[in-house]
Amino acid sequence: MTAAAAPAPSAPLKGFELALGTFALSLATFLNVLTSSIANVSLPAIAGDLGATPSQGTWVITSFGMATAISMPLTGWLVQRFGQVRLFTASVTLFVLGSWLCGLAPNLESLIAFRILQGAVAGPLIPVSQTLLLASYPPAQAGIALALWSMTTLVAPIVGPLLGGWITDNMSWSWIFYINVPIGVLTLMLMLPIYRSRETAIRKLPVDVVGMTLLVIWVGSLQMMLDLGKEQDWFSSTTVVVLAIVCVITLAAFLIWELTDAHPVVDLTLLLRRNFWTSTLALALTYGIFFGNAVMMPLWLQQQMGYTATMAGAVMAPVGVFAIFLMPLVGRSLQRIDPRLIATASLLVFAIAFGMRSMFSMQADLATLMLPSLIQGIAVAMFFVPLTSIGLAGLSADRLPAASGLSNFMRTCAGAFGTSLTTTLWSDRTAMHHEQLVESLAPGAAPTDQALATLGAAGFDQTQSLATISRMVDQQGFTISMVEINFASAAVFLVLIGLIWVARPPRPGASAGR
Structure with missing residues (x-):
């Protein structure tokens, strides 16, 4: 194993370069989040146009999430093997290609295949953009950097549903994928002049083929089991039983292999750190509930309330309004306020928003439906940045890509699994x-x-x-079932408050350790 000469650490950016670099990196994450949120309100149109059921239409969401989740934990290895800037550039380029192919898909099977490709190359975008951004700021401004990065990602939940609904009603659903092409090209044009000279060190690490194979099999079999289970009566189906057995065996083998291999594709030892595993688990569970609801609500609005895709998007869009204004304040407050307090307040607001949705009826007007989305934006602004700062506190710079990749892997997996579980529970309770x-x-x-x-x-x-x-x-x-799921979700948010306080408060300058 050889290593290339390590370049000297790059100094933080300043002035216009810092602002432009922050925007370019955040734009890549915006691209990733937009691709998920813009498709939610278009599922009925996609399913109908491609001759699929609404339940099968959710595979458009879960296939992307599954592929993204699988590739995310590979980020640490890929960064060391190819460098952060090269990996980021390749990911954006291939993401643009995948988006174009999704728009051309003639049937559901090909669309799912292209979504898997799109998700596989999108996985490194979030963790790499995050680590590149942190390296662009002085350490003392890490909280502000994370807040600015997260704020851009929260524009997507506003723009995505509205834009997706308008495109679906007035054009063709294919354009929800085509619009990624100019955004991706703009991202590359802005970031390459700034970051081309800030490449990280490259190490010729061996490829953990066994670990990658086991990862793909256990995550893929679990997602397929969740997607097919609701259509094939779960464990009365031989296919579902086989998928469950494969998932359990390969997951056990994956854990054993990654904990004993000299160069694991996923650094599972990070989960030995109390702050990392608590923050990662809290993020994953919260995001799973949040994203499952973001898929269920537009389906309910369009199929049961008679809303158009545009109107359904308008109901979901306000989630980013408060978040955009509050996120910078939250970032600056992390140095003065215990982030566990901020995350606790967030979970309380999440519980309130979902509790309000648990009182919906078929007679609910537009304002009533939009209000919980608006309030939920407050919760989003106060949750992701504090939990991320808790999880990454004390980690050395060389472990940040692996930590960010693993954390985002679990969060993205939870989003895909949460979508399948929510829609399955909704269907079963409705029956x-x-x-x-x-x-x-x-x-x-x-x-x-x-x-x-x-x-x-x-x-x-x-x-x-x-x-x-x-x-x-x-x-x-359908309405009674939706109400029950929202009520149960509100209760889970309250229970998660206890998990937040298992973590220790991060200390400025703390060394890595548990």
Whole structure:
């Protein structure tokens, strides 16, 4: 194993270069987040156009998340093997290519394949942009750097749903992928002149082929199990059982191999650090609930409330409004306030927002539906930066890419898994409530006779009346299930407060260690 001559650490950027570099790196992360949020409101249109069910349409989201999650923990090895700037440049370039191919996809199978490609090259974007940005600022301004970086990513939840909805209603869903092309090209044009001379040291490390293979198999089999389980009645299906067995065996083998290999593709020893594992677990669980809800709500709004994709996007978009204004304040306050207090306040606000959604009904107006999204933005602003600062505190610079990659891997996995679990639970609970509601509408029952009489008076014949009642039962079943999931989510946020306080408060200048 040989190592190239290590370049001297680059000095922090200043002035216009610092501002332009911050914008360029944040734009790459914006590109990644936008790709997820813009597709959420377009799922019904994509599924309908490609001849798939809405449930199958969610694979467009989960396939991207799964591929992104798998490639994220490889970031530490890839950075050491190729250098941060080269890896970042290659990731953006291939992401643009993947986006173009997604727009050209003629069927669901090819779209999922191109989304996997897109997600695989997108994985390093977030951790590498984060580490490049931290190296651009003096250590004392790390909190401000993270806040500015995160603030840009929060523009995507505002722009994504609105833009995705407008494109879906007025153009073609293909353009939700095509718009990544000019954004990616702009990112490269802005960052290369600044960061080309700031390449990091390269080490000729051996390739952990076994670790990478096991990682792909266990994550892929778990995601496929979650996606297929709801359609094949879970463990009554031989396919689901086989996927579960493969997942358990390869996960166990992966853990053993990575903890004993001399050059693991994922540095699992980071999980021995109390602050790292607590912050990473809290981020993952919170993001899983958050992202699962971000997929479920637009589906409910469009399929049950009759909203257009644009209107559904408008309901979800306010999540970034408060976040944009509060994020810089949170970053500056980290040096004065215990980040655990800020994260605790965030979880309380998350619980309030989801609690408000647990009171929705079919009669809810637009303002009522938008208010929890607006309030949720406060929670987002106060959560990700404090938890990230807790998790990365005390780590040496050479371990930051691996730590950021592993943390984002677990968070992104949780987003994909959370989407599958949320939509599965929503479907199962809806079926249960549908049966219960139908029992009270048996022929000859008073509610049934009253409903038929009311509809008959309005000019509906018997067939039309029964179809209308069936539609109302479906709407109520989906709505009750959505309400229950939001209530349960609010309760989980309150429980997670205890996890936050397992971490120690980060100390300025603390050395690496547990």
